[in-house]
Structures are given as structure tokens and as C-alpha cells.
Amino acid sequence: MTNILLKHQREYTQEVRALNWNIKDLDDKRPSPRYYNASPAAVAVLKKYDREDYYQAYKDALPLAQSGDPVAQALVGEMYSDGKGCNKDNYRAFEWAMKSARQLAPQGQFMLGLFYRKGLGTPRDYASAIKYYGLAAAQGDYRAQNNLGNMYFNGDGVEKDRRKAFEWYQKAANNGSISARTNLAGMYYGGDGVVINRNAAARWYFSAAPYDKDARGMLEEMYASKKFTPSPDWFMKMAKQGNAKAYYNLGVLSELGINTPEDPVEAYKWFVLANAKKRIERLERELNTQQILDGQRRAKVWQESWVKK
Known part of the structure; x- marks a missing residue:
């Protein structure tokens, strides 16, 4: 058994060395483009929106928008579009987005691109969608960059161009778009518009995984099928959010x-957190009483430090 484990360990270690790239700059979700160049008053409203206090956010945003604040205008347009804090009204949504876009605010430009693409409050117009997405994308709005990637990927109003889609996804992903990270990973995974690169796919899935269940699912699938072999860092951030599968993988x-x-004591700790009964029972046959108690203590410390936060 020891020789088998050593053989696996050597194989895994060799594969892990191939994943030697820095993901530190991709580790955190970045601020929403809604906040770009926002005035202090607009920031206060956006924070209420982010807390899902939609009624108060709308109540505060409307007079600010009426006074000419372009960020508030875009937010009011978004709230009318989604029916958050007010009755859904696509025509008013479009009007407020246009007011914002006329002041060159990327938030309003993005919303116009969205409305033209979907035909909300205005006839569907892919050319106008690309125009306004492009204006917002040029100002760094990663939502617009990602959506441009989608349009080129799907051929919405343009000829399908997977290379252009890849380029827009890459820009958006580097700017902080979670959706773009998952989209980019999918292209690397399937070799769609780019040479297959499972390591790069895993890298981008990992950067999106704490926020995107689809990315988490693909990471777990890749791990299960041994298409990549991760280090503990791959699962640690998900573990800090209470992900049971991450606990199990850390235990392995x-x-x-x-x-x-x-x-084995650290493994026991992770299996306790994952409630992996068969693994727990097997290790309990191999560990002594003190080691078992130590593993349980470690699990409790972890729960108190992370899970309850």
C-alpha cells in the first residue's frame, strides 16, 4: 500500500508542478462597474442597492438622477428594468439609461447596450448594442466587455468570431468579471477558439469558483476525472466559505x-468537516485516541474561525 501511495504522490507532484502560476491577482472579486467615477451621494445609494434595500435605494436614487447624476441615472434605469424598488417599466429604464449615456457614463452606455441587445424599451438593434457596449468597454466596464464576448461567441448581429470572443473575455476576466472568467475557462477547456489548455482552464475556473457554482462544478469534475491535480490552495478559499466538497478534497x-x-490528523479534521463517514471510520481505525481528539479539535477551531463568520 505504501508503494502505491508513493507512486501516486510522485505522479501528482509532477502534475502539480505544471500548475506553477500566480493566481494572487485573480483571487478577489473586484468592485462592480456600477461604482466607476461615482459621486459620494451615488456611492451611498449603490451601497443600499447592494444591501438589497431596493425601496430606499430607489427613493434616494431618483432625486439624485433627476438632478443630473449619471451614475444614479443608470441605476434608476437598471431598477426600472428589473422592477427592484419600483414597478418594472422598460421604457422608463431605457430613457434613464440614455440620459446617463449622453453624459458618457459607462454605466449608462452598458445599460443601453443591454437594452438594444434584448429589445427592452426599444426595438432590438444589435448594431447599437455593439456600439454602446464598445463605448462602455473602452472605459473598462467588464460587464460590457464580457457581453461583447458573448455577442461574438454566439454571432449575435455579427459573424461568429471565437478569437474576438476570447479577446473580450480575457479583457473582462482581467478586469474582474466572474462570468468572463468562467467563459474564458470554458474556451480553454474545450479548445474553442484557442488551443486546449486544461491548466489554464483550471486556473480561470478556480478564480471564479468562490462566486460561481458552475465554475465550482467544473473544477470538481476536472479533479474527479484527473484532468488536473490541485494543491490545497485550489480548495482553501471555497473551504473558507463552508464548501463540503472542498473539505473532502483537502482531506484527500x-x-x-x-x-x-x-x-492523517489534518485529513481527519477535513473529513469531519465534510461529514465523510466512511473516511472518518477508516481513519479512526488507524489513529489513536489522542490523534482523533486532536483532529476533532482542529475541526472545531476551523468552524469557529470561518464557518460561523
């Missing part, structure tokens, strides 16, 4: 010593 890595010191 600790038990086998894959890119981390072999530590």
Missing part, C-alpha cells in the same frame, strides 16, 4: 501528502 490531499505534508 492531506491524507496522501499531495503537494502538502502527509498528515
Whole structure:
């Protein structure tokens, strides 16, 4: 058994070395483009919106929009479009987005691109959608960049062009778009418009995984099928959010010593957190009483430090 585990460990370690790239700059979700160049008054309204206090956000945003604040105008347009804090009204939504876009605000330009693409409050017009998405994208709005990628990927109003889609997804992903990270990973995974690169796919899925269940699912599928072999860092951020599958995978890595010191007590801790009964029972037959208690203590400390936050 020891020889088999060592063989697996060597194989896994070799594969892990191939994943030697820095994901630090992709590790955190970045501020929403809604906040770009926002005035202090608009920021206060946006924070209420983000807290899902939609009624108060609308109540505060409307007079601010009427006074000419372009960020508030775009937000009011968005709220009318979604029916958040007010009755849904696509025509008013379009009007407010246009007011914002005329002041060259990327928020309003993005909303106009969205409305033209979907035909909300105005006839569907892909050319206008691309125009306004392009204006917002040029100002760094990652939502517009990602949506331009979608239009080129799907051929909405333009000839399908997977290379252009890839380029827009890449810009959006680097600027902080979670959706673009998942889209970019999918292109790398399937070799769609770019050479297949499973390591790059895993990298982008990982950067999106804390916020996107589809990215988490693909990471887990890739891990299960051994299309990549992760280090503990791959799962740690998800573990800090209480993800049971991340706990289980960390337990496997600790038990086998894959890119981390072999530590059956640490593995026991992760399996306790994952409620992996068969793994727990097997380790309890191998560990002594003190080690089991230590593993349970570690699990409790983890829960108190992260899960309850």
C-alpha cells in the first residue's frame, strides 16, 4: 500500500508542478462597474442597492438622477428594468439609461447596450448594442466587455468570431468579471477558439469558483476525472466559505501528502468537516485516541474561525 501511495504522490507532484502560476491577482472579486467615477451621494445609494434595500435605494436614487447624476441615472434605469424598488417599466429604464449615456457614463452606455441587445424599451438593434457596449468597454466596464464576448461567441448581429470572443473575455476576466472568467475557462477547456489548455482552464475556473457554482462544478469534475491535480490552495478559499466538497478534497490531499505534508490528523479534521463517514471510520481505525481528539479539535477551531463568520 505504501508503494502505491508513493507512486501516486510522485505522479501528482509532477502534475502539480505544471500548475506553477500566480493566481494572487485573480483571487478577489473586484468592485462592480456600477461604482466607476461615482459621486459620494451615488456611492451611498449603490451601497443600499447592494444591501438589497431596493425601496430606499430607489427613493434616494431618483432625486439624485433627476438632478443630473449619471451614475444614479443608470441605476434608476437598471431598477426600472428589473422592477427592484419600483414597478418594472422598460421604457422608463431605457430613457434613464440614455440620459446617463449622453453624459458618457459607462454605466449608462452598458445599460443601453443591454437594452438594444434584448429589445427592452426599444426595438432590438444589435448594431447599437455593439456600439454602446464598445463605448462602455473602452472605459473598462467588464460587464460590457464580457457581453461583447458573448455577442461574438454566439454571432449575435455579427459573424461568429471565437478569437474576438476570447479577446473580450480575457479583457473582462482581467478586469474582474466572474462570468468572463468562467467563459474564458470554458474556451480553454474545450479548445474553442484557442488551443486546449486544461491548466489554464483550471486556473480561470478556480478564480471564479468562490462566486460561481458552475465554475465550482467544473473544477470538481476536472479533479474527479484527473484532468488536473490541485494543491490545497485550489480548495482553501471555497473551504473558507463552508464548501463540503472542498473539505473532502483537502482531506484527500492531506491524507496522501499531495503537494502538502502527509498528515492523517489534518485529513481527519477535513473529513469531519465534510461529514465523510466512511473516511472518518477508516481513519479512526488507524489513529489513536489522542490523534482523533486532536483532529476533532482542529475541526472545531476551523468552524469557529470561518464557518460561523
